[in-house]
Amino acid sequence: MPDPAKTILLITRNENDNLFLRPLLEREGALLLPLYTLSDPSPPPREIRHIIIDLNFGMEKLETVLQWCHKHYPLLSPLILSPFPQEALKTVSRRSSLKIIKKPFSAEELLTTLFPHDSLSSLNPPSSPLIRDGEFLSASPKMEAVYELVRQVAPTDASVLLRGETGTGKEIIAGLIHRLSRRKNEKMVTINCAALPETLLESELFGYEKGAFSGAATSKEGKFEYAHNGTLLLDEIGDMALSLQAKVLRVLQEKAVERLGGHQKRQADVRVISATNQPLEELMSRGLFRDDLYYRLNVISVTLPPLRQRPEDILLLSEHFLHIFKQKYAKEVEGFSHKVKDILTEYFWPGNVRELKNLIESFVILTKKHLITDDLIPESIKNKTQSHSPRVKRADSPLRALEEHEKEAIRKALKTTRGNKKEAARILGIARSTLYNKIKRYGLS
Numbered sequence: 001m002p003d004p005a006k007t008i009l010l011i012t013r014n015e016n017d018n019l020f021l022r023p024l025l026e027r028e029g030a031l032l033l034p035l036y037t038l039s040d041p042s043p044p045p046r047e048i049r050h051i052i053i054d055l056n057f058g059m060e061k062l063e064t065v066l067q068w069c070h071k072h073y074p075l076l077s078p079l080i081l082s083p084f085p086q087e088a089l090k091t092v093s094r095r096s097s098l099k100i101i102k103k104p105f106s107a108e109e110l111l112t113t114l115f116p117h118d119s120l121s122s123l124n125p126p127s128s129p130l131i132r133d134g135e136f137l138s139a140s141p142k143m144e145a146v147y148e149l150v151r152q153v154a155p156t157d158a159s160v161l162l163r164g165e166t167g168t169g170k171e172i173i174a175g176l177i178h179r180l181s182r183r184k185n186e187k188m189v190t191i192n193c194a195a196l197p198e199t200l201l202e203s204e205l206f207g208y209e210k211g212a213f214s215g216a217a218t219s220k221e222g223k224f225e226y227a228h229n230g231t232l233l234l235d236e237i238g239d240m241a242l243s244l245q246a247k248v249l250r251v252l253q254e255k256a257v258e259r260l261g262g263h264q265k266r267q268a269d270v271r272v273i274s275a276t277n278q279p280l281e282e283l284m285s286r287g288l289f290r291d292d293l294y295y296r297l298n299v300i301s302v303t304l305p306p307l308r309q310r311p312e313d314i315l316l317l318s319e320h321f322l323h324i325f326k327q328k329y330a331k332e333v334e335g336f337s338h339k340v341k342d343i344l345t346e347y348f349w350p351g352n353v354r355e356l357k358n359l360i361e362s363f364v365i366l367t368k369k370h371l372i373t374d375d376l377i378p379e380s381i382k383n384k385t386q387s388h389s390p391r392v393k394r395a396d397s398p399l400r401a402l403e404e405h406e407k408e409a410i411r412k413a414l415k416t417t418r419g420n421k422k423e424a425a426r427i428l429g430i431a432r433s434t435l436y437n438k439i440k441r442y443g444l445s
């Protein structure tokens with residue numbers, strides 16, 4: 001059933017010109033009234049809401065066509081489809097209300113230009129959140145169950161082991177546990193066990209006395225001591241060396257710590273939360289993780305489902321991050337096109353919420369339009385939907401996707417501006433210094 005609000009007058013040179021446009025627009029409910037010749041004596045239809053001019057004729061003729069349109073439909077601004085938008089623009093420069101799309105164009109580009117409001121009035125409205133606690137947000141019943149468990153466990157002093165793929169929100173949940181605990185007014189200290197070499201991690205955790213090792217010019221308190229009465233998050237616990245695991249266990253049992261090279265016991269009453277995306281049981285069976293520490297840390301186990309298992313969260317978080325980043329970058333962005341929403345919902349999200357967040361940030365940085373359209377989505381994402389379920393390596397992948405995407409956008413901007421960096425930075429909506437850094441990093445010049 002054609003939608004009367006979408007009645008379109010399609011002006012083309014002849015009947016064969018609109019073979020591609022006709023089915024596309026009709027699918028959208030458009031009623032098309034092709035006008036092959038302006039000298040047609042029958043009066044023009046009155047119910048027209050949009051005019052598309054498929055520019056397959058010369059520029060002189062365009063002027064005539066535009067005059068004709070203005071005479072009969074003074075309130076409508078025709079949309080011109082042209083392989084040479086610059087030329088068309090020159091011809092029609094006096095009419096600022098005209099819109100021009102360069103051929104070839106995608107179906108989505110045409111539809112979002114023609115019916116911008118439509119593209120926003122989402123077919124896929126984001127779910128409203130079931131939970132909103134600080135920066136933590138979710139519309140998924142699975143996450144609601146997690147949140148319930150967290151609320152139940154937080155006020156106790158029980159050790160919590162957080163599990164889940166990279167980027168699922170383990171750190172944000174750890175923060176929530178601390179905030180909902182009776183230690184909330186004390187410190188929350190995080191240490192990433194994967195980021196530091198063994199000896200450095202040891203001195204960070206336990207602290208040291210002056211002269212404990214060469215280079216220890218002064219004494220320093222460790223994280224255990226510093227977090228006394230508060231919460232200590234041992235992030236990426238699966239990466240901790242065996243020798244340190246034994247020491248950590250001792251501190252947890254004694255609630256006291258001895259600095260390296262020292263003899264004095266210092267108080268270290270911490271609530272420990274640990275997080276990992278590694279299969280600890282498998283590490284234990286291979287002798288790489290101590291059983292006793294595992295049982296000490298795993299009093300309560302909280303597993304965060306991957307993003308692909310909570311589809312309700314994809315659009316909710318997309319809108320949430322869009323809101324955050326459009327403020328951060330002071331850009332006017334209204335929302336995502338249908339196609340983008342479809343792709344986001346279908347994608348496998350190996351890097352989970354972090355990957356989504358990075359992608360939305362890149363959209364806001366790179367978009368030149370008010371609507372986020374699918375040209376901003378890297379091919380690597382378009383090609384991967386749930387059915388492909390690719391295996392991607394841990395935390396590198398979302399970053400790599402973002403970087404590839406960014407690199408491509410910079411390359412395009414530089415090409416468009418013939419290497420004019422000031423102009424390219426303006427197009428990309430980033431500072432010139434940022435652009436210089438990125439050009440250097442990606443080896444683009």
Ligand SMILES: Nc1ncnc2c1ncn2[C@@H]1O[C@H](COP(=O)(O)OP(=O)(O)OP(=O)(O)O)[C@@H](O)[C@H]1O
Nearest residue numbers: 135136137165166167168169170171172353354395
């Ligand atoms: N439910 C959520 N609501 C809002 N932001 C979220 C949510 N889940 C994750 N995030 C955001 O996504 C990013 C990744 O989350 P986080 O660092 O907690 O993941 P992680 O599980 O610790 O990942 P990794 O295993 O790689 O360390 C963070 O910026 C976090 O703020």
Ligand SMILES: [Mg+2]
Nearest residue numbers: 170171235275
């Ligand atoms: Mg983390």
